[in-house]
Amino acid sequence: MYRKELMIVMAVLLLAGCWDERLYKNSSVVTLVGIEGYVGAYRGYYAYPTTAAQETEIIEAEGISPREVRTKANLKVEQTLDLSELSTILVSDQTAREPIYDLLDIYFRNPQNPISIKMAITEGDVKPFVDLTKNIASSAGGYYQRFIESSEDNTYFPKIDLQAVGSMLFDQTIDIALPYFQLSEDKKHAVASGLALFSGPTYTGTVLSPAQSLMMLLLMNQNSKAARMSYLWKNDGKVNPITVDVLKVKRKWTVNEELRTIDMAYTIEVEVEEFANDHLYKKEIFQDVQQMIEEKVQAEFEDVLRILQNQKSDTLGIGRHIRAYHPKMFKGDWHAEFASLLLKPKVQVKIIRTGVLR
């Protein structure tokens, strides 16, 4: 009897690790994944730190599906590729032209994959973007993650992660806009160069410039820690640069169902962060500057909205608003409907702080 119990206890102790144990030392922690190609011929890049030399090692593999790419990549590594510490996925712009969920499916199926990670679109092939991390940072994924997060803080990128992307891809009424990276001229750095607009599951091919991205995020009422806009103020033949930081955005959308117009009233409260001319306490200058910024923002808002409508990319979530509050007006094919709406932005800029200098 005792022998039997002893056997069970020993078996439990000695068989530990036979089921779901995965030892850290037997795993290669992949922090950055790059993927390009199309269905049937994908090519993936996996960046992980080598333990001996403290360098980033990049494994390249091909396959008919993203999952097969990963399986093939595993053949080239002595340990198991483990994606549980993944922090960024890079996708080539060509690949994103196809429905992008095809690439993401494997990340949602495995509970060990983190979904609070960043995603970005690259201009052209992914390879140079993955390769450049070798020289720059100790952790490849961390480089892009920090890059995207700092741009989020400056209101150039929306705060979305893989989970949000996944749910928005299946939502007819809102579209995603993903960070877009270009190579610097010397090909040694990545440059954040705006937002890649999506219409439904596919990339439209249009990229908003960083300034336009900021405007779009203001339209979305998503200003982050800093949202800076710089303009030139002309007065008496003199040119003065002025930079303002958006403190608060208040928006009010008024939908007219019959005329199919939306009046988008925005009140933007800003703080002056740079204005060498000073003398903002003089009413004329103050009014003039405020007026000037208001006009510029108004023009840019109209510009951005036009681009969005042309690309049928409803990143603002107007569809959600309509479906929730004006269900009669909502149509099944929202993207076509969105493009035909008349959007009338109306901006009011208020300078509420002029900085510590008076």
Next chain:
Amino acid sequence: MDRVEYMMKSLQKAFYHSSDLTVRQVDWHEGNTAILCFYASLVDAKEVQKVLDTIYARLDTAKPFWSETLITTLEKFSLPQAIERVCQGETIVILPDTGKMLTLTIVNEVRRNLEEPNNESILRGSHEGLIERVDTNLALIRRRVNNPALVVKSFTIGRQTKTKAYYLYMEGVIKPETLQEMEKRIETLHIDYFYSTGQLSDALEDSVLSPFPQLLSTEHPDRVVANLVEGKVVVMTDISPTAFIGPVTFFSFYQTPDDYNGRVVVGSFYKIVRLLSFITAVFLPAFYIAIISFHFEVLPLELSNQVKNDINDIPYRPLIEALILEIIMELIRESSIRLPQSVGQTIGIVGGLVIGDAIVSAGLVSNLMVIVVALTAISSYVVPSVELNSTIRMIRFPFMVLASLFGFLGIVVGVVILLIHLINLTSLKQPYFSPIIPFQPKAVIKIFLRWPFFKPTVQVTSFQSPKDEQAKNEDTP
């Protein structure tokens, strides 16, 4: 044969001709003889002689109470009683003519000085410690409580050794059922030879097999008094400086007189630090094992490279690695206790520097594991009670095994079992995990904070929530 000689023979026989027994025939009043009998090892012979001289002088004056002084008394002679008296260190003078015996209580005092208990060192407050003599200990306590409500009841442990022991309580403060419970347990003590306090605590505890101590043991008289006035029973024996206090809660073991001798804010801070150390002491190695064998995704990216570098060349599974280091840690502790203090220092250096550094260079364990185990060891030594401290160091091993088998899930299951056990446990039939279960919100705050003493107080016990709002000072060291 002469009657006196016969009695002497039978006395000798009753004491099995022990060498340190003195049986002597002496001259007594009016030509009679008497038998002097005592253990030379227990009696201060010089003092006995002085007292006997006084008695001789009194005999001649024929006073009716010639025999009665503070330390002498006259009673009827019977052999069993005489034996008992002699064994307790008294001197008897048997008067065969009258059939009576004179007993003299003059015990040779073998006692050490009052010293600070070095297993419970404190910074501020009384540095007196209990010793191995119950009368001295009682004096130390009586001096602190000048009140007849402090009741001392005596009993003997060990049917053969007949060791003196006492239990103390404050009349009017103690709950009757607590006292009854303690008296019941003392009555049912069945020990023949009593030589170790472990025998007593085993008999008095509710569940002996639980890893958690259910009686607080201390050598600090001020700690004893603080618990007495809170309505607890204290048991002391004549052979050990340890006083057992019950009923206690789990959190009593985390209190030290320092919290209360010092200032409020500082005392509260260290109370919190000490309680948090329980978590690191029990769960840290298990947590580490679970991370590097199951859930390494919880590591921050910046740290993960470093960790991976560290553990990549370790030949063993994380559990084995942890066990190696933990066992070494326990060995160092055990050896430093057994060795004299001067050598103990050397052990610290050998253990800390030589093993700690060399074991990493040798590639047996990783740097991080050394940090984890060191942190765990430090946290476990924070506990003021020696008993609980050993318990904590022991219960982390099951957690390590569980973590290596099932990861975080294993730890969670372990915590559930631990909590079930703690909630079920009682100390003298009082809930051990009070005030968490049964829940008393106000008392819970006092576990973490040392409440100021400035409010007028009504003395309360640990186990009843006070009805009076002003009854604040229920937490004591």
